[in-house]
Amino acid sequence: MKITIRRSDLIRIxxxxxxxxPDEACGLIGGVDREDGVREIRKVYLLTNTDHTNEHFxxxxxxxxxxxxxxxxxxISPLGxxxxxxxxxxxxSEEDKRMANxxxxxxxxxxxxxxxxxxxxxxxxxxxxxxxxxKEELIILEDVEFEELKAEDKEVADFTVTDTIDITDVxxxxxxxxxxxxxxxxxxxxxxxxxxxxxxxxxxxxRSVKEEGHEVLRIDNNEDGTFELFIRxxxx
Numbered sequence: 185m186k187i188t189i190r191r192s193d194l195i196r197i198x199x200x201x202x203x204x205x206p207d208e209a210c211g212l213i214g215g216v217d218r219e220d221g222v223r224e225i226r227k228v229y230l231l232t233n234t235d236h237t238n239e240h241f242x243x244x245x246x247x248x249x250x251x252x253x254x255x256x257x258x259x260i261s262p263l264g265x266x267x268x269x270x271x272x273x274x275x276x277s278e279e280d281k282r283m284a285n286x287x288x289x290x291x292x293x294x295x296x297x298x299x300x301x302x303x304x305x306x307x308x309x310x311x312x313x314x315x316x317x318x319k320e321e322l323i324i325l326e327d328v329e330f331e332e333l334k335a336e337d338k339e340v341a342d343f344t345v346t347d348t349i350d351i352t353d354v355x356x357x358x359x360x361x362x363x364x365x366x367x368x369x370x371x372x373x374x375x376x377x378x379x380x381x382x383x384x385x386x387x388x389x390x391r392s393v394k395e396e397g398h399e400v401l402r403i404d405n406n407e408d409g410t411f412e413l414f415i416r417x418x419x420x
């Protein structure tokens with residue numbers, strides 16, 4: 185089965201998982217099973233791990249019930265759950281397999297063990313003593329095409345850069361996480377200059393910044409595989 189998840193939702197669960205370290209983070213995924221066989225995740229839920237450990241998780245039952253009610257209100261269905269592995273790879277542990285009791289569900293595992301987070305999706309079925317695990321194809325969808333952003337015809341006045349960061353040493357979604365942290369340290373109206381790689385980083389970070397309510401002033405191509413992204417902070 186193919187599963188799709190929006191880049192912005194991947195960023196949300198990654199940020200939440202990082203904030204919950206060293207414990208495992210967890211939540212639910214809701215969406216639809218399309219007629220073409222694709223499972224489309226339309227909403228992710230960031231919930232409390234009542235176990236408070238880095239080895240397993242239990243979703244807070246009250247939060248789980250509230251999430252299911254929200255899915256019904258949104259016209260979507262429960263598709264499974266997600267959780268993080270702070271120190272181990274993105275694959276089901278024996279405990280994960282033991283607790284995977286719904287053969288219709290998709291189980292997303294986000295590993296934070298390496299420098300760059302890794303998200304995979306799995307299908308688990310069979311009796312508890314002989315679980316069968318199959319990796320599912322996970323497709324990350326961009327919320328807004330980068331070409332649309334570059335095509336915007338915007339008059340930009342002269343400005344003075346307040347701070348500069350270099351994120352060419354990391355990949356998505358950590359690129360946005362570092363940019364967001366840098367913006368949080370600035371005052372409203374300050375300008376952040378971001379030295380950023382071509383490809384996914386320059387496609388995704390400007391979009392995510394705009395979704396946060398900030399203003400993308402300019403994107404300069406350095407013609408060496410990197411860009412300079414200029415962002416004005418909006419709000420506190």
